[in-house]
Amino acid sequence: MSLFDQLGSLLGGESGGVSGAVAALMEQNGGLAGLLEKFNSGGMGELVSSWVGSGSNLPVSAEQIQQLLGSEQLGALAQQFGLGPQQLSQGLADYLPQAVDKLTPDGQLPQGGDLLSQGLGLLQGFFNKS
Template sequence: MGLLDSVLGSVLGGQQPLQAGQGGGLSGLLGTLFSNPQLLQVLTGLLANNGSQGGLGGLMAKFQQAGLGEVVASWIGSGQNQPISGNQLTDVLGSDVMADLAAKLGTNSGEAAGQLSQVLPGLIDQLTPSGQVPQEGLGNAGELMGMLGGLLARR
């Protein structure tokens, strides 16, 4: 049992996560994440302050540099989330980063980009309920896992 499994166990408090595809909205999103620890680990690495992309602020800067600042802003704001394609997400992160993420997910870059493009908008939306990025970011990986546990408790 790895560190991530231990963290997930404590976040879930012994309850079984929803399976991918069960329920919609927040429940469906969290079910997808908690049933796929590799995806959760990759997303935590993207969004955590101590992650590879410099946290949510660093990720936002990459979106702005790629001309997609309004897309990520829609995920943070209180309006409808704009979709992003796997190809657009690869453009934002770069093909080398996407290849690394795909290896962590045990899939190819196209499938990894597709998976991430499906869950990233909703996850960022849920982690920024006030419609703003917290000044201190979303925290380190451990703090981010705690936030996800809090979201799970609200479902």
């Protein structure tokens, strides 16, 4: 089962498409570290630092997501997961800060081991809470 299938199975319905898109973005960018580097190089380092670090998460807008990913990548992801580009960019804006926060519980990227398994375990605990 691929990462986006596993993440998608943690959530139902529309959010599953967004979680799948997050997983696909990680796969396309070399994991969580690669995805965060894409945000850093896109001028959003302050946002990423707040998501990874302890404390509150700064929000990201759907427009910032669109600017970072570009219409071609966003459109391809939206089509792959059965969402409209605007719906996906808003979903990513809502979901990414929380997902990154949960994938970095100690305020830094996990070191060593299987980051995919660690991340999936953390996300599963996050989304299975009542």
